[in-house]
Amino acid sequence: MVLFLSILVIFVGALLAPVVSKRGKGWAALFIAVPPLISFVLLVRAWIGTHYGADPLEVSWQWFPALGVGFDLRLDGISALMGLLVTGIGVLVAIYSAGYMKGHPQYGRFGLFLLLFMGSMVGVVLSNHLILLFVFWELTSITSYLLIGFNHEEEGARKKALQALLVTGMGAVAMLGGFIFIGMETGTYKISELGGFQSVLAESPYYIAMVILVLMGAFTKSAQVPFHFWLPNAMAAPTPVSAFLHSATMVKAGVFLMAVLTPSLGGTALWNGLLMTFGGATFLTAVCLGLFQPDLKKILAYTTLGVLGLLTMLLGIGTVLAFEAMVLFLLGHALYKACLFMTSGAIDHETGTRDVTVLRGLRKAMPITAIAAGLAALSMSGVPPFFGFIGKEYVYKAGLALTGMPLTVLVVAFVGNFIMMALALKAGISPFFGKPAENLPKHPHEAPWTMWIGPLLLGTLGLLFGLFPGWVSHVIIGSAASAIAGETLDLHVKLWHGLNVALFISAVTLTAGIFLYCGRRFFWHRHESFNAFWRPRGAEAVYDYLFDGMIRLAKWQTKRLQSGYLHNYVFIIALATIGFLGWGFLSFNNWPKLPADLPLPDLLFSGTILAMMVATVFAVITVNRITALVSLGVVGFGIALIYVYFGAPDLAITQLLVETLTVVLLMFAIYRLPAMRLLSSKKTRLRDAILSGVFGLLIMGLVLAATSIQVDLPISDKLSEMSYSEAHGRDIVNVILVDFRAIDTLGEITVLSVAALGISALIARRVTRKKEESDG
Amino acid sequence: MNSFILSQAGKLLFPALLILSVIELYRGHNLPGGGFIGGLMAAGAFILLGLGVSMEESARRLRVRPTTLLVIGLAVAALSGIPGFFVGKGFMDGLWLPEFHVPFLGGVHLGTPLLFDVGVYFAVIGFSLETVFSLAVLAEPDEEEAS
Numbered sequence: 030m031v032l033f034l035s036i037l038v039i040f041v042g043a044l045l046a047p048v049v050s051k052r053g054k055g056w057a058a059l060f061i062a063v064p065p066l067i068s069f070v071l072l073v074r075a076w077i078g079t080h081y082g083a084d085p086l087e088v089s090w091q092w093f094p095a096l097g098v099g100f101d102l103r104l105d106g107i108s109a110l111m112g113l114l115v116t117g118i119g120v121l122v123a124i125y126s127a128g129y130m131k132g133h134p135q136y137g138r139f140g141l142f143l144l145l146f147m148g149s150m151v152g153v154v155l156s157n158h159l160i161l162l163f164v165f166w167e168l169t170s171i172t173s174y175l176l177i178g179f180n181h182e183e184e185g186a187r188k189k190a191l192q193a194l195l196v197t198g199m200g201a202v203a204m205l206g207g208f209i210f211i212g213m214e215t216g217t218y219k220i221s222e223l224g225g226f227q228s229v230l231a232e233s234p235y236y237i238a239m240v241i242l243v244l245m246g247a248f249t250k251s252a253q254v255p256f257h258f259w260l261p262n263a264m265a266a267p268t269p270v271s272a273f274l275h276s277a278t279m280v281k282a283g284v285f286l287m288a289v290l291t292p293s294l295g296g297t298a299l300w301n302g303l304l305m306t307f308g309g310a311t312f313l314t315a316v317c318l319g320l321f322q323p324d325l326k327k328i329l330a331y332t333t334l335g336v337l338g339l340l341t342m343l344l345g346i347g348t349v350l351a352f353e354a355m356v357l358f359l360l361g362h363a364l365y366k367a368c369l370f371m372t373s374g375a376i377d378h379e380t381g382t383r384d385v386t387v388l389r390g391l392r393k394a395m396p397i398t399a400i401a402a403g404l405a406a407l408s409m410s411g412v413p414p415f416f417g418f419i420g421k422e423y424v425y426k427a428g429l430a431l432t433g434m435p436l437t438v439l440v441v442a443f444v445g446n447f448i449m450m451a452l453a454l455k456a457g458i459s460p461f462f463g464k465p466a467e468n469l470p471k472h473p474h475e476a477p478w479t480m481w482i483g484p485l486l487l488g489t490l491g492l493l494f495g496l497f498p499g500w501v502s503h504v505i506i507g508s509a510a511s512a513i514a515g516e517t518l519d520l521h522v523k524l525w526h527g528l529n530v531a532l533f534i535s536a537v538t539l540t541a542g543i544f545l546y547c548g549r550r551f552f553w554h555r556h557e558s559f560n561a562f563w564r565p566r567g568a569e570a571v572y573d574y575l576f577d578g579m580i581r582l583a584k585w586q587t588k589r590l591q592s593g594y595l596h597n598y599v600f601i602i603a604l605a606t607i608g609f610l611g612w613g614f615l616s617f618n619n620w621p622k623l624p625a626d627l628p629l630p631d632l633l634f635s636g637t638i639l640a641m642m643v644a645t646v647f648a649v650i651t652v653n654r655i656t657a658l659v660s661l662g663v664v665g666f667g668i669a670l671i672y673v674y675f676g677a678p679d680l681a682i683t684q685l686l687v688e689t690l691t692v693v694l695l696m697f698a699i700y701r702l703p704a705m706r707l708l709s710s711k712k713t714r715l716r717d718a719i720l721s722g723v724f725g726l727l728i729m730g731l732v733l734a735a736t737s738i739q740v741d742l743p744i745s746d747k748l749s750e751m752s753y754s755e756a757h758g759r760d761i762v763n764v765i766l767v768d769f770r771a772i773d774t775l776g777e778i779t780v781l782s783v784a785a786l787g788i789s790a791l792i793a794r795r796v797t798r799k800k801e802e803s804d805g
Numbered sequence: 806m807n808s809f810i811l812s813q814a815g816k817l818l819f820p821a822l823l824i825l826s827v828i829e830l831y832r833g834h835n836l837p838g839g840g841f842i843g844g845l846m847a848a849g850a851f852i853l854l855g856l857g858v859s860m861e862e863s864a865r866r867l868r869v870r871p872t873t874l875l876v877i878g879l880a881v882a883a884l885s886g887i888p889g890f891f892v893g894k895g896f897m898d899g900l901w902l903p904e905f906h907v908p909f910l911g912g913v914h915l916g917t918p919l920l921f922d923v924g925v926y927f928a929v930i931g932f933s934l935e936t937v938f939s940l941a942v943l944a945e946p947d948e949e950e951a952s
Contacts, residue, residue, distance in 0.1 A: 091889075092896050100890065678837040682829075686845035690933060693852055697940035757901055757914060758834035766839060767918040767925070768899050774921075775882055778928040782875045785935040789872075792939040 031078075032088055032102040032155050035071040035116070039064045039148035046140030053127065053136025059479075061140040062123035065147055069116035075104055076113070082106045082508030087157060087221060093772075103157035103221050106508030107288050110356065111154040111281065113505070114363045118277045119147045121483030125371050126269040128479030129378060139179060143270070146172035150278050154285060159208040159218040162286075163201065166250070169282060170197045173274050177266040189262040192572065196259045197249050204246025204286075210239040211294075223293035224515050231297050240300055243290065244307075251283025251337045254311040258569035261318075261330040268374030271326060276333055276366035281359065284340045288355070291344060292515030304345025309441045311338025316448035318563075320549075321556040325373040325383040328456045329366065332409070332449050336362045339445060343427065344513070346438065350430050352513045353520055354423035356506050361408060361420040361491065368405035368487035369457055372398050375480045376460055381470030385455055386553050390465035394473040397481045399461040404488030406457020408495070410450040410542060411535060414524055416495040418535070421446060423522075425531040443538060450542030455549055498522040596709075600717070603724050610727055614734070634674055641667035652707070654699045662692045679762040808857070815857025819866075822850035830926050834914075840922035844929025851930075852937055860941045864934075871938060875931030882924025885917045 042064025050057040079086050082105060089101035104112070126143065130136050149172055152165030171194070178190030212218045214233045215226040223230075230236060247253075252260035260280060264271055274280070287295075287304065294300060312335050319331030336358065343355035375398045376391065377383045392399040408417035424446070428439040475481070494501050502522035511518045526532065552559075564570065592598075630638070641664045648660035665688030672681035709717075748769065749761050758764040766774050826846035833839030855863035867874075889898035901916035 091894060091898075100896075679839075679842070682837060682842050683845070686842060686849060689849060690845060690852070690937075693856070694936060694940055697937070697944040700944040757899075757916065758918070760833060760835050760837060760839070762837075763833045763839040763922070764918075766841065767834075767921045771886070771918070771921055772896075774925060775886075778879060778882060778925055778932075781928060781932040782879055785875060785932045786872065788936050789939040792942060796942055 030088070031071050031075040032086065032104060033090070033100075035068040035075070035112070036102075036148055036151050036155065038067045038071070039116075039144055039151060042067075043141050043144035043148060046144055047137035049137075050127075050140055051137040053130055053133050053139075058127035058131065058136065059124060061126065061144060062120050064144055065116045065119035065123060068151060069113065069120060072104075072109065072112050072116060076109045076505075079104060079109075081504055082109065082511070085221070085512075089157070092161070097218070098160045099158050099219075100161060101157035101219060102155045104155065105221070106505065106510070106512035107285065107356075108154045108512075110360065110505050110509040111285055112151055114281075114360070115147065115150045115154065115278050118273065118363065118367050118487070121486060122269050122273040122367070122371070124479050125272070125374070125483045126267075128477045129269050129374055130267065131477075135179075139267070142172055142175045142179065143273070146176060146274065146279070150282070153282050157220050159212065159220065162220070163205050163208060166204070166246070166282065166286075167198075167201055169279050170194055170201060170250075173197075173263075173270075173279055176270045176274060177263045179267055179270065180265070183265070186265040189259075189265045192576075193259045193263050195576075196256050196572070200246045200249025200256070203242045207239050207242030207244075207246065210235045210242065214239075220289055220293075223290070227293050227296060227515075230293060236297075237299065240294060240297075240303065243286070243294065244303060247283035247286045248307060248341075249283070250286070251280050251341065252311075252334055253283070253307045253338060253341060254314050255568040255571075257311060257315065257334050258567065258572065260334055261327055262569075264324075264326045264330050268326065268370060268377065271330070272367050272370030272374065275330060276370050277363040280333065280337055281340075281363070284337060284344070284359070287341065287344050288513045291347075291352075291513050295344075295347060301345045301347045305342050305438070306345075308338045308341030308343070308345055309438070311335070312342060312441060312445040313338075316445050316452065319452050320448060320552045321559045323384050323386050323553050323556055325376065325385055325388070325456055325460070326370070328385070328452050329369055329373060332452050332456075333362075333366055335445055335449055336366070339424070339442070342438070342441070343424065346427060346431060348427060348430065349510070349514050349518060350423065351427040352510045353506070353518070353522075354420065354427045356509045356513070357416075357423050357522065358420035360494075360501065360506065361416045364487045364491045364494070365405040365408040365417060368401055368484040368491070369409070369453075371480070371484040371487075372402035372405070373456065375476040375484070376473075378480065379471065379473040379476055385459060387466055387468065388460035389463040390461070391473055392461040393465065395461075395475050397485060398476055401481060401484035401488040402457040402461065404492055405484070406453045408488070408491035409453035409457065411446065411538065413535075414492070414495045416491045416498070419495060419498055419522060419524060421535060421538070422526065422531050425534045429530055439534070443534060447538045447541040447545060450538060451545035451549065454542070454546045459546075459549075495524060498524055600720065603720055607720070607724055607727055610731065614727065614731060634671075637667050637670045637674070652705050654702060654705055655696070658692060658695055658699065662688060665691070679760065811853075812857035815854040819850050819854045822853070823847055826850065826926075830922060831919075833922055834919065840925030841929055843922075844926040845933065847926070848930045848933035848937070851934055855937065855941065860938060864938060867934065871931045871933075871935035873931070874927045875935065878924045878926065878928030878931055880924070881927065882921050885920035885924060888917055 042061070046061050049060045075086060076082075085103060085105040087101070087103045089099045092098050092100040123140075123143065126139065130139055133139065146169060149165045149168035153162055153169060156162035156165055174190045174194040177193055178187050180186045208218070210233075211223070211230065214235060215223060215229060217223065217226075230239065233239070249256045252258075260275060263275055266274070291300075315331045315334035315338060319328055319335065322328045322331060340355050340359055340362075343351045343358070373383060375395070376388060379395060380388065380391070382388065404415075408415035411418045411421040424442050425439070428442050431438055499522070502520055506522060507518055507520035510520060644660040644663035644667070648657045648664075651657050651660065666685065669681045669684040669688065672678075672684055745761075748765060751769075752761045752764045753759055758768070826843040828843075829838035829846055830840055830843030831838075833843065851863045851867060854866065886896045888900050889896055892900065894900070899916055899918045901914060904912050904914045907913050
């Protein structure tokens with residue numbers, strides 16, 4: 030229950046946010062920090078309740094029992110680590126947003142989106158069912174689309190939001206396919222049960238398909254090469270969003286997924302090879318691209334990419350030591366990167382620029398921000414005794430302990446780390462030192478307390494966890510690594526391991542990083558030519574090409590298919606229906622017969638039929654649209670009468686109401702049309718008459734066939750039997766609609782809503798155009 | 806379109822149709838009716854008023870925008886599926902309160918399917934009126950013609 034509540038409380042908070050902190054003024058703006066705080070406390074309590082992962086918590090509710098989909102949640106080491114990071118950093122980001130977005134006219138909407146995202150993310154990490162995980166996964170994609178495109182008046186923001194959505198959405202569809210393969214092979218979707226099926230999965234004929242499909246989802250979400258381009262572009266989002274989504278939470282979802290599936294899907298050469306190759310490639314590509322960036326947020330985005338690559342690579346190495354390194358690095362990175370994003374946002378907020386080539390000497394004006402950024406940058410650089418140092422030591426240790434191909438991993442880790450260190454200094458140290466810059470767009474002051482408290486706390490934690498690694502290693506790191514390894518590990522993280530090779534490599538990394546930092550101007554001066562060269566040759570160019578191609582294809586087929594003449598549409602629809610139905614009809618190979626016991630129609634029935642036929646003929650020959658419409662209305666009412674005749678009052682009432690509504694709606698639509706004129710040739714009309722005749726005959730035949738052919742026992746008997754006993758209703762039509770098939774109905778009214786919005790949008794556009802024309 | 810009969814009918818039938826629509830909604834589970842029929846009937850009341858008097862008057866009587874009703878309807882319908890969770894049943898599994906007696910109404914039996922039907926009711930009203938109000942704009946005479 031606690032786990033369910035920890036998700037629910039955030040979603041409830043999201044719905045309240047637009048009401049409570051509408052304009053983001055005063056204390057009300059801080060409201061959005063409350064739901065994640067409650068959730069954080071609940072998770073901490075639940076985690077202590079499991080004795081720090083000694084006996085993981087699992088709960089499940091039925092959701093769609095008929096489909097075997099349950100609302101199953103679990104709390105093990107890795108999900109607790111991620112859940113606490115999401116909610117903990119969520120609180121700090123929410124406080125930060127209250128300062129950063131202060132007085133924004135759409136603050137309430139921002140709070141809604143942010144909390145919706147947060148709830149979905151907590152859902153992802155707590156899900157114990159693959160389908161449930163997928164649902165939350167998609168929710169994070171959609172909410173992050175809304176967040177990246179929050180400044181929706183800028184075309185760039187909209188475009189980049191769509192890019193992130195398309196890339197991650199495409200991956201997610203592939204991932205769902207992979208999940209279904211897994212479910213088919215093992216017979217379960219429960220993540221906690223999958224661990225026992227490792228050999229079943231690895232020997233399955235679909236294993237390769239599974240791995241590739243699942244990794245498509247994870248790689249797109251965690252922005253691995255070649256899908257890396259969306260992440261730096263997503264920096265169009267407001268800074269609190271970048272700090273939250275693009276450092277600590279959403280982009281880690283992919284890594285998280287790979288981690289939780291490692292015990293079941295992992296352990297094979299294919300899995301490890303793919304993870305190491307793509308992870309390593311991402312790590313190197315990202316840090317090299319990052320070198321050339323002069324924009325603070327972009328630098329941070331590229332180093333985030335790099336870390337995601339490193340984490341993936343560590344999972345691919347697949348040794349216990351690598352898992353430990355991965356968990357340590359993940360935690361360390363979340364702390365320092367969220368902090369650096371927030372301080373870079375504070376710098377942007379106070380100076381009006383994020384260009385590192387002009388930012389200098391801010392330490393006097395913004396001392397607290399400077400301290401927070403400095404702490405985070407040192408942790409990111411891997412300077413002892415910060416927590417980042419421990420993470421890096423473990424990476425090197427994992428690389429050294431590897432037999433077979435140790436050098437490659439070590440070299441990649443070394444190169445990546447020293448470039449990343451230079452970038453850390455660039456982002457966290459260089460804006461604050463040197464002579465204060467004169468030509469800044471705004472005169473800098475210290476940011477409000479809401480904007481430095483979070484970064485300062487995170488920066489300090491980076492130092493404290495480094496000094497006292499025992500705090501976290503016992504509480505969470507050990508059980509998180511155990512959850513990935515699928516066995517219980519006994520982990521004692523220490524800051525100081527004595528003089529050894531790993532320490533030596535760390536020292537070399539530090540030296541190389543400082544040298545590279547000194548030469549930073551070399552890269553900045555070349556960033557324009559560098560980007561101009563790579564932009565049309567990179568992966569994003571492929572995306573653009575495909576995207577434009579899709580739009581061209583859409584335009585081409587619209588031009589071919591959409592003639593704009595209603596006449597043509599009806600013709601094509603009728604023809605296609607005849608084609609498909611006729612085919613099915615013929616392949617039935619069972620000619621319909623008139624029922625033998627056909628009752629003799631009485632006066633009421635034959636009168637109704639006669640009236641309908643007369644009305645039909647009238648509708649065909651009239652040259653007045655309104656007459657035609659009313660005649661068709663007569664046909665519709667006639668059908669309602671037939672329903673009454675056969676004792677189906679529900680259908681009759683519905684038919685009457687729908688028919689009335691249709692006539693009124695069509696009336697509005699044709700009211701302004703010019704008088705009907707005969708434009709088509711005799712030939713066309715003959716063709717249409719034949720088509721209509723065939724159509725009518727076919728439908729008649731089908732109806733006859735449907736009544737004479739009995740494939741199975743009619744479902745209606747069973748339903749009417751169950752109607753009162755199980756659903757407490759005597760009106761079976763209604764019981765089907767609101768109980769037996771309620772989810773279908775829910776889908777139908779959703780479609781209705783979308784249709785209504787579409788109609789009103791189309792007409793509103795026409796009306797404004799009409800107004801514009803009459804105005805000028 | 807100025808018809809005395811239509812405008813009087815619209816005014817007089819409006820409350821009657823609305824009451825009837827609620828009755829249809831309520832009795833739907835056991836007798837012909839339900840959210841869909843009730844919603845169409847209520848929408849019919851507003852459309853009749855709109856045709857007889859004016860669409861502006863009808864929209865004014867509605868007080869909220871049709872899209873708001875759409876959203877309320879969808880939310881109510883979707884949320885009515887949640888209570889099933891709390892008693893260990895599935896999403897959208899019906900839950901019923903014990904039957905109790907109310908004067909005039911007789912035995913009252915309330916449950917989540919009825920709540921779902923209320924959602925359908927509002928969604929149908931929202932859909933019909935959103936469409937009618939939008940399309941009605943098309944049938945308005947152009948400004949230059951009117952002047």
